[in-house]
Amino acid sequence: xxxxxxxxxxxxxxxxxxxxxxxxxxxxxxxxxxxxxxxxxxxxxxxxxxxxxxxxxxxxxxxxxxxxxxxxxxxxxxxxxxxxxxxxxxxxxxxxxxxxxxxxxxxxxxxxxxxxxxxxxxxxxxxxxxxxxxxxxxxxxxxxxxxxxxxxxxxxxxxxxxxxxxxxxxxxxxxxxxxxxxxxxxxxxxxxxxxxxxxxxxxxxxxxxxxxxxxxxxxxxxxxxxxxxxxxxxxxxxxxxxxxxxxxxxxxxxxxxxxxxxxxxxxxxxxxxxxxxxxxxxxxxxxxxxxxxxxxxxxxxxxxxxxxxxx
Amino acid sequence: xxxxxxxxxxxxxxxxxxxxxxxxxxxxxxxxxxxxxxxxxxxxxxxxxxxxxxxxxxxxxxxxxxxxxxxxxxxxxxxxxxxxxxxxxxxxxxxxxxxxxxxxxxxxxxxxxxxxxxxxxxxxxxxxxxxxxxxxxxxxxxxxxxxxxxxxxxxxxxxxxxxxxxxxxxxxxxxxxxxxxxxxxxxxxxxxxxxxxxxxxxxxxxxxxxxxxxxxxxxxxxxxxxxxxxxxxxxxxxxxxxxxxxxxxxxxxxxxxxxxxxxxxxxxxxxxxxxxxxxxxxxxxxxxxxxxxxxxxxxxxxxxxxxxxxxxxxxxxxxxxxx
Numbered sequence: 244x245x246x247x248x249x250x251x252x253x254x255x256x257x258x259x260x261x262x263x264x265x266x267x268x269x270x271x272x273x274x275x276x277x278x279x280x281x282x283x284x285x286x287x288x289x290x291x292x293x294x295x296x297x298x299x300x301x302x303x304x305x306x307x308x309x310x311x312x313x314x315x316x317x318x319x320x321x322x323x324x325x326x327x328x329x330x331x332x333x334x335x336x337x338x339x340x341x342x343x344x345x346x347x348x349x350x351x352x353x354x355x356x357x358x359x360x361x362x363x364x365x366x367x368x369x370x371x372x373x374x375x376x377x378x379x380x381x382x383x384x385x386x387x388x389x390x391x392x393x394x395x396x397x398x399x400x401x402x403x404x405x406x407x408x409x410x411x412x413x414x415x416x417x418x419x420x421x422x423x424x425x426x427x428x429x430x431x432x433x434x435x436x437x438x439x440x441x442x443x444x445x446x447x448x449x450x451x452x453x454x455x456x457x458x459x460x461x462x463x464x465x466x467x468x469x470x471x472x473x474x475x476x477x478x479x480x481x482x483x484x485x486x487x488x489x490x491x492x493x494x495x496x497x498x499x500x501x502x503x504x505x506x507x508x509x510x511x512x513x514x515x516x517x518x519x520x521x522x523x524x525x526x527x528x529x530x531x532x533x534x535x536x537x538x539x540x541x542x543x544x545x546x547x548x549x550x551x552x553x554x
Numbered sequence: 555x556x557x558x559x560x561x562x563x564x565x566x567x568x569x570x571x572x573x574x575x576x577x578x579x580x581x582x583x584x585x586x587x588x589x590x591x592x593x594x595x596x597x598x599x600x601x602x603x604x605x606x607x608x609x610x611x612x613x614x615x616x617x618x619x620x621x622x623x624x625x626x627x628x629x630x631x632x633x634x635x636x637x638x639x640x641x642x643x644x645x646x647x648x649x650x651x652x653x654x655x656x657x658x659x660x661x662x663x664x665x666x667x668x669x670x671x672x673x674x675x676x677x678x679x680x681x682x683x684x685x686x687x688x689x690x691x692x693x694x695x696x697x698x699x700x701x702x703x704x705x706x707x708x709x710x711x712x713x714x715x716x717x718x719x720x721x722x723x724x725x726x727x728x729x730x731x732x733x734x735x736x737x738x739x740x741x742x743x744x745x746x747x748x749x750x751x752x753x754x755x756x757x758x759x760x761x762x763x764x765x766x767x768x769x770x771x772x773x774x775x776x777x778x779x780x781x782x783x784x785x786x787x788x789x790x791x792x793x794x795x796x797x798x799x800x801x802x803x804x805x806x807x808x809x810x811x812x813x814x815x816x817x818x819x820x821x822x823x824x825x826x827x828x829x830x831x832x833x834x835x836x837x838x839x840x841x842x843x844x845x846x847x848x849x850x851x852x853x854x855x856x857x858x859x860x861x862x863x864x865x866x867x868x869x870x871x872x873x874x875x876x877x
Contacts, residue, residue, distance in 0.1 A: 285741035285742065285743065285744075286741055391831065421597040421598050421768060422597070422768065422770075422809065422812050422813055423597060423808065423809060423812045423827060423828045424597075425812070426812035426813075426825040426826065426827045427827050429814075429825055430824055430825055430827065433820050433824075448741065448742065450742070451771075451813070451814050451815070451816060452814060454814070454816060454817075455814035455818055455820055455825075456814075456820055475817075478816065478817075488743060489742060489743065491746075492742045492743050492745070492746035493742065493771065493816070494745075494749075494769060494771025494772045494774065494775045495771050495774065495775075495815075495816055502746060502750075504746055504747060504750060505743045505746075505747075508711050508713060508714075508744070509741070
């Protein structure tokens with residue numbers, strides 16, 4: 244399969260006071276056309292920052308994002324506008340991502356007005372078509388407050404699809420929703436991908452969701468990718484101690500696993516421990532080397548990479 | 555034989571809003587046994603938290619408990635005077651909330667808040683209360699207890715704050731701990747720590763826990779029995795294993811089908827969905843409140859409220875189809 248996005252040596256530090264929050268610390272990966280990559284990790288590990296940097300919503304400290312063979316941070320304004328048509332985003336909270344003063348027609352129609360010459364009746368027809376795709380045909384003249392969380396999230400999906408993008412960042416699209424509503428939105432996301440051939444970066448802290456929806460999965464800890472690989476492979480044979488603990492901590496209805504309990508909290512991303520950033524909580528720490536040297540991603544199987552000294 | 559700790563009989567709580575009367579709890583019955591963990595599961599707005607707050611009589615205006623009984627060890631809490639009720643809250647029944655950051659007071663130290671609770675409910679002097687506080691912090695697994703006592707809530711992480719809440723809630727050894735979504739605001743690895751802690755303390759102190767959550771996985775992990783709520787009513791109650799293996803109510807089945815399972819890939823099966831949306835609680839439909847969304851509904855479902863039917867050992871369903 245062809246590569247759609249390539250992220251190379253991406254760093255994103257946020258300066259706070261005199262210090263640096265290391266939100267993303269040397270991350271590289273690729274996303275291929277038509278696949279869903281799941282990005283998991285706990286709050287503050289840099290998932291959302293990666294999503295936003297890929298869309299060029301924030302500039303990186305250093306590194307490259309190559310989207311359809313172009314470096315997003317080197318292209319001209321005109322080229323960026325073109326690239327923006329090809330990508331979309333659905334945010335976590337559908338209550339704050341829709342403008343309460345705009346009706347649904349304006350919300351979903353806005354990207355079309357910016358990027359296309361559609362106006363008037365033609366524009367309206369297109370908006371109706373988009374809303375029909377997400378099952379909300381009669382929403383046109385209504386306002387966001389008239390809709391439930393699940394319906395709002397579908398409106399956000401319709402807006403993201405307006406310009407027929409090839410790539411969507413889905414940043415925790417269902418974590419504000421109830422389970423039965425979550426199922427509706429997930430089914431919609433899956434159907435749209437099957438019908439339109441979209442590529443997704445699916446960001447979530449819910450491992451069960453990610454294993455359901457993603458082809459490949461990347462596990463992040465403190466701004467670094469600690470393990471990546473095909474979803475079922477990572478789930479069935481997790482190699483990194485952090486991934487193992489995460490998977491064992493999933494409260495699951497159906498299987499009771501032996502739980503690996505991690506001590507303590509995630510260290511502050513301002514003051515990342517030297518060596519392997521997980522060494523302060525790792526139950527299998529080997530000693531010296533884990534505290535001195537940062538492990539690099541090493542191939543352990545077909546497309547399966549782990550950053551750990553134990554491997 | 556299981557001993558009853560708390561019993562709700564025909565409890566009815568309503569909110570009197572400008573739009574009409576919201577019938578948030580519709581004559582519900584429930585028993586919590588001693589030393590058990592009972593889970594209440596349901597979606598947003600189904601009445602889980604209202605049940606918890608009703609037990610503590612913390613329903614704020616415009617809400618009111620309009621009928622029923624809440625029997626704690628045989629005594630009706632609804633007949634207690636306000637002063638007597640204050641002695642029960644925190645002493646016999648205590649509660650922890652979803653968001654520990656907003657449950658702790660940021661202008662008092664952890665020690666102030668912990669000791670205030672202890673001294674309110676016991677005759678301990680300051681030094682004794684302090685020792686008790688330190689002991690509680692030890693029990694919830696916080697290091698440097700002396701130092702932690704002098705800290706303010708904003709100096710602690712979410713997981714540590716929730717540990718403090720648990721320490722406060724259990725400091726007077728209540729017979730019932732109500733935990734309202736205690737881990738929803740926390741990360742998965744911290745969630746696992748807190749659940750483990752609650753389970754350990756429950757076994758040690760013999761406290762019953764009423765755990766409110768929308769996460770069925772958590773129920774499977776820590777609860778003995780579970781009750782599923784829908785639109786202000788209970789629809790099914792059963793021991794946890796039985797509920798997951800053999801749900802009987804159409805809503806329970808729908809809810810269980812809507813969560814992805816490990817190993818379930820999207821190519822093989824779609825997630826189950828429950829069609830439609832929750833009915834209005836101001837103007838609920840007659841009969842079974844679920845009938846408009848139920849694919850099996852019959853005439854009787856539209857006219858009569860289903861009764862509690864026993865379908866197995868400790869397994870009860872409110873559904874006409876199971877009669």
